[in-house]
Amino acid sequence: MATTRPAAIKKQTSSGGVIFRNSRKGIEVALIAVKNKTVWCLPKGAIDKNEDFQTAAVREVREETGLSGEVIDKIGKISYWYFIKDENVRFNKTVYFYLMEYKSGNTDEHDREVDDAQWFPIEEAIGKLAYKGEKEILQKAKKMIEKKKIS
Ligand code: ATP
Numbered sequence: 001m002a003t004t005r006p007a008a009i010k011k012q013t014s015s016g017g018v019i020f021r022n023s024r025k026g027i028e029v030a031l032i033a034v035k036n037k038t039v040w041c042l043p044k045g046a047i048d049k050n051e052d053f054q055t056a057a058v059r060e061v062r063e064e065t066g067l068s069g070e071v072i073d074k075i076g077k078i079s080y081w082y083f084i085k086d087e088n089v090r091f092n093k094t095v096y097f098y099l100m101e102y103k104s105g106n107t108d109e110h111d112r113e114v115d116d117a118q119w120f121p122i123e124e125a126i127g128k129l130a131y132k133g134e135k136e137i138l139q140k141a142k143k144m145i146e147k148k149k150i151s
Pocket residue numbers: 014044045046078080081082093131132133134
């Protein structure tokens with residue numbers, strides 16, 4: 001009888017951001033596309049050694065979207081599980097998100113590791129996001145922007 005080794009459990013942490021600007025179309029936020037442009041998500045990535053969560057969030061947003069922003073506030077965190085079959089590992093991941101005001105840069109300069117980066121009106125962006133946790137983060141970010149009347 002074949003025996004199945006129980007999967008190991010590993011914790012992972014990343015930082016990411018909601019970068020926004022005020023345009024003629026209202027508030028816009030930048031999303032990235034992965035998995036052959038089938039999945040739109042918020043920019044995020046692993047925290048480097050000796051880097052704090054906020055610095056990592058600003059760097060990941062800049063690398064993945066091509067955009068530089070200034071952090072306004074924390075938004076919150078999300079957690080999810082995923083399984084890597086080849087390693088037989090179940091990852092329990094937590095991602096911390098920060099709200100950032102756009103300062104400079106262009107989405108044409110997005111990381112070649114992502115399939116695309118684009119600005120979307122914030123309500124459209126909420127609809128485009130693939131993951132429920134990220135939709136909730138963006139909804140919260142929208143409330144924060146409206147409340148603070150930023151820009
Ligand atoms: P990072 O961007 O932090 O370097 P990564 O690209 O290595 O991470 P993830 O984006 O965490 O990895 O994706 C790992 C798995 O988790 C994929 O199968 C992906 O579809 C899934 N996933 C990514 N984000 C979420 C989420 N917010 N909720 C649920 N599942 C997610």
